[in-house]
Amino acid sequence: MTLTRRFLATSLALVAPSLVWPARAARAQDRTVTGVVLDRADSLPVRGMAAGVAGSSARALTDSLGRFTLTGVPRAPIRIVVYGAPFLPDTVLVPADRDTVTIYLRRQLVRLAPVEVRGEPLLPRVRFEQIAQPSTVTLTAEEIRRAPSVLEADVIRAIQLLPGTIAKNDYSIGYNVRGGESDQNLVQLDGVPIFNPSHVGGLFSTFDADAIARTDFLTGGFPAGSSGRLSSVLDIGLRPGNEESLHGSAHVSLLSSKLLLDGPLPGPGTFLASVRRTYVDAVVSAFTREVLPYYFTDAVAKVHLPTGPGGFVSLTGYWGRDALDLPLVDSGETRDPVNLGLGWGNRLLGLSWRTTAVGVPVEARAAVSAFSTTLGLLPNLARFDNSARLHLANVAIEPLSGGRHTLRGGMGVESYRMAYDISSPTLGTTFLSTRYQTTVWSAFVDHQWSPGPLRLRPGLRMEHVPEAGFTGLSPRAALKLFLNPSLAVTGSAGRYFQAIHSIRDQELPVTLFEFWIGADQYVPVARSDHAVLGVEAWKGAEFQLTVEGYRKTFTNLVTPNRANNLRVRGDEFLPVSGNAWGVDVLLRRHAGRVRGWIAYTFGNAERRVAGVTYPPAHDRRHTLNVVFQAPGPLGSDLAVRWGYGSPLPYTAWVGQWEHRVYNATDHAFDDSFTEPIAGPINGARYPLYSRLDLGFRWQFRKWGARWEPYLQIANAYNRRNAFLYYFDFDDVPPTRTGVSQLPFLPTFGIEVRF
Template sequence: MSWTALLFLLAMGQPPAARPDSIGEVRGRVIDAESRAPVAAAAVVVRGTRIGTLTGDDGRYVLSGVPAGRPTLVVSRVGYTPATREVTVATGERTTLDVALTAGGTQLTTVRVAAEATEREQFRLSAAPGVMTVRGETLKRVPVIGEPDVLRVVQLLPGVVATNDFTAGYNVRGGESDQNLVLLDGFPIYNPFHLGGLFGTFIDETVGEFELMPGGFPARYGTRLSSVLNVVPKAEARSGVHGAVGVSLLATTVSLGGTVRGSTSWNVAARRTYADRFVSVFTDNQLPYWFTDVQSHIRHRFSNGGTLSATAYWGSDVIDASLALFGDSSSAGGGRLAFDWGNSLLGVAYAQPLGARGTRWLGADSARIMQRLSSTGFGTTLDLGNGSLRFDNSLADRRAWGEVARWRGRHETLAGYEWSSYQLGFSATASAAGSDAILDVNNGPTAASVYVDHTVRGSRVLARVGLRGETVTGTGWQGLSPRASVKWFASRDLAFTVSGGRTTQWTPALRNEQAPVRVFDFWLVANRSTPVASAWQGIVGGERWFGASRFVRLETWLKDYDRLPVSNLFNDPDVRGDEFVETEGRSYGVDLLVRQLESQKLSGWLAYSYGVSWRDGPEGRFAPVQDRRHNLNVVTSYRPGGRFGYGARLGLGTGTPFTDVVGQLVRRRYDPLSNSFATQNVPVSREPIGGRRNGARFPLVQRLDLSVTLTRPGKRTWAPYLSLVNAYNARNVFTYIFDYTANPPTRTAFTQFPLLPTVGVTVTW
């Protein structure tokens, strides 16, 4: 925004309220008086009111809600002499006024403007509790594993638990990892992980910011129990073509973007790992694995204020090798191991502010309609030896989401619908043996939701109430999910929030949560045998700001789960419908966040969480693997003002539960000829005997990560970086291996990440 425009906008007084039946619309074009070229970013305001706008790159502007009569328009732009024009506005009519500005000098006094931080605006205007926003630049300041990763940073936020170093997955406030709704620009992605869950799929150069809602989210969000993570793509505001090339130990990334005529922004990025090549430098063993990502985003702003955007993503992970490499084979000659999985997404969104007629029909000061259409796909294939055993899973989600937003005075109302058509495939075959399918499931349900959400912003109280109605075909289930949140401002900088509501989920992932690493997920959709899960949750908290860039937030929370599907560890392969058992459960805890925003040299946050979780299954009560009682993360970034920037992360947490091995059963071979058990030169089969489910806990875990970045600005900005993960080489236990053949029996610990250096460089222009 130009300085002159800003001064005019600040100088405008509060207008008297105009009746909806006494307003009109003014539109036109601002041009240079000499060259007749359009003048972009010129301020056009109605004198004596707060009605104003800026011209686009084509010089066009639209003013809605202009009082009928003969108001005066003031048009200004740095480098031009301000112009005033009187215009006649008739009720309900559209008036056209073009203005030519004459070039001239403008002398300004020193003005310092500090935009309000997103977090501060969220504090003032939203009743949603616990929301955490992280900008894309912050990703680069956190020490990295391989390269900057959205999901690795999410793990460092309050209320979030990562069960070990080897997964970028996360659990929010006691929930399972498949209970998190992950959105890319508002469109869902089901399995946003690479390398067996070690890395996330989001390319850091394309990320503008991300927002995590750990609970208490509005009625417009559904289909998940625990949290909403929305990753917003970066919008390149500069004209021409700009980009970045990033090279790390993990992958090479290329991204390009720009703006065309000030109204169309675009970006595209691609990434390819060379983990297979990197491993070969250190060992003769092959790693026949690679992944590829491609992501793009385009957004166009029309002269009438409407915006049309499209987002696309495609990612693929591939393992392709001869089984002979692993010293085992399920088919003669070695056979092939084929294992691949990936996501695809194509989404289109259109948002349009309503004109005077539509706004008047809704009885509003302003209004907007939004429509989104998307097609999301996830698929995985595991082939053990040329078809000797093959697993396939695919899930296609075609979704439509529409919404009408209405603003009147202090009231905001959102009303919308969401409709999804699913196509699920899940099969296990052994074609090499010529047998029929071991398992073959195909399902095509649909889900429909409608919701309304109303917010009232008073001087001391901010309240939001909503209701979401949902149904899923083939389940015989319908549900209502009420949600409410109230924020009371004790002062300008201190507020207390109470929030509660119900969430539901009908797309569970078939996984063994006991496994320390999540290699891949099989996604299912609820049916007569797979229940629709639900959770009631309540949150009470307070937030205190100290100045414009520092705050403290403390929240307590409670979640009760009902009909929660958990993988049945004893299911019968010949029986359909026993893949899950239903459990109930509870999670509760306290989250503390102390944050210094990035406006200062020293920034970062301290996140501490205390949480307790338990589930009631057929075998009794047990703690889920994400039940980490104490979890502390301290993230800091120091930028003293020179070329160097420094980052650090200290993590400390109590151990997560696991099922201990308390003994070993030896199975010997019986020889009927000698009526005895063979004991010599015969392989002995040993079977571990487990104790109480998750009755033991790993030791405390700790890790210090450090990073340094050197930035060399210029026509091309070079930014090499070095990260040290686990800088003092802490021996954090990953899992135990038991050996009961020794006397006494032994237990060997396998550790998580050792001291792990990472280097890389990013070049931007």
């Protein structure tokens, strides 16, 4: 408790300067035009819009209250252009004698492909000019939806194609960022972390691409306001509902069918709701006598309510469930039923509140996020239950934004509860019953100073985990130095802590779920230090080139200790350390008939456990992804992805032995099974990986709706990329075979928008 009190006092001291900063920094400029951008439907402020003066280099992004500040504006009539999805761009004339302006944006009624308007700033370009934050990529909903995919558009599959990111195989949405493990990636929906964002054992992500507004992906050097994980932040924002009338879409793919509705509420505000479910089980039951005992379903909803000038309350909910229920034994007079059951799902509810207090924007959030899984011979023969729950509350203030100084500070608390139970009620035995309870108190201050060609962004974050007796100070810094208006040197460095870990063996090729544990007296808080240095260049407003080199260290990671005693707490893991370095290159065209990106990653990672150094399973030297969209044949929109990956490591067998089964009744071995003898961990490498995916999408209007049939072809040249190898040393000579990753796989579906 003492530590916690001390931490709170220190946190307040950390945040306090940001409260007094406005008075010092509010100096008038020669001609500074300030404005606010509001949603025409509900007068709510719109964040992240690009505002610029036509014919001038003055540009800015709107802050959380929709405010922007344009400096160095000539004392003459000007045209201010405001642009950003999902709104239609707007231009307003500002007379010479007026320095403030309010701009109302109208939402696009039908979402279109990115609009190309020459002379207007693009969001990434504005970010380049305004913000010192390297290693950030934004994907729009349209880019996610139109990227080649398997069965359905998938936000995490799209993220896997960005620089710095490695997907170990086609079967897992788990990804590794700049040498980190997959449990080091924070995935959050409207600011609320989600524990295991996948369906079908990690094959698909939980997010309905149609409900997403925008996705920001940070691969390193996060600012002080972001933390919780060591390697990446994937921030997925749900779009608000349409404010003018009821709209919707229906989507039938080979995987699932889904329905999305959004529109205005009876009072002020909007809603969005989407429901998705696989239907194979229903089809199988309807047309055959067979039973497919698996389905997944999810639902997401968002309600957005204005609460006054510049304020709103937003409620986001998500519920998802995967269920496998295979009856093995029917119940009878003298016996209990036995079903093979596997079910898991995430649930979250997040409440965001934004308002202005004493002229300072305040944003507060309270949320609960939970994950649970049950596996076993149910109901009583054997069962494994795992649950993870997070309660969080945080508040951030942004007393300065849009000018030379931006300042943000905040505090928060995250309370994690994880439970593991393995038992057999039938046998009257509990094999494991373990609880983890971890609380993370945090405070941060994040400041950016923009003198001339320099953008300097120091920050500081403090985290306190009382259960682990841990208090950590995380300095962060980012800089951008413009060599000319279209070329800048960028860099960032910082220290990052992570209080929860996955106890899953990260060397396994498939991520079913992460099994989370929290820091306490036995489990350490993991740490990583990042250093990033690069350049970013633009040609016009379309072409972007970023090159970033990075170096990371990892301390206090964990890997499962297979020799652990389930009755002993604290021996369930072995400590791991490591490091990674590499270079990421992104060449991206944001607009035009042919648009997309080329992402190249050079990576090098290693891990150390119990004195053994080895490359982790994601240690890939070269990764190249070419992704573009262009007009295609037969009036289609064509999407192409070609991926190349140099060989990934795996652990080869060097022999095998017969593991015998002891019969205690007869005191003899009476059976056996084959055990592999492993060579050096990850001492061998699979062949290189390559895959070409194609997507075709058509549009037509019929019966008052827009129809979009599509055809996706995964692995178009049917390359057999190795997924797993199996060895047989009972053969003479010994042999190896294996299983490939995704084969040639055409899929199709249709979307209807009304």
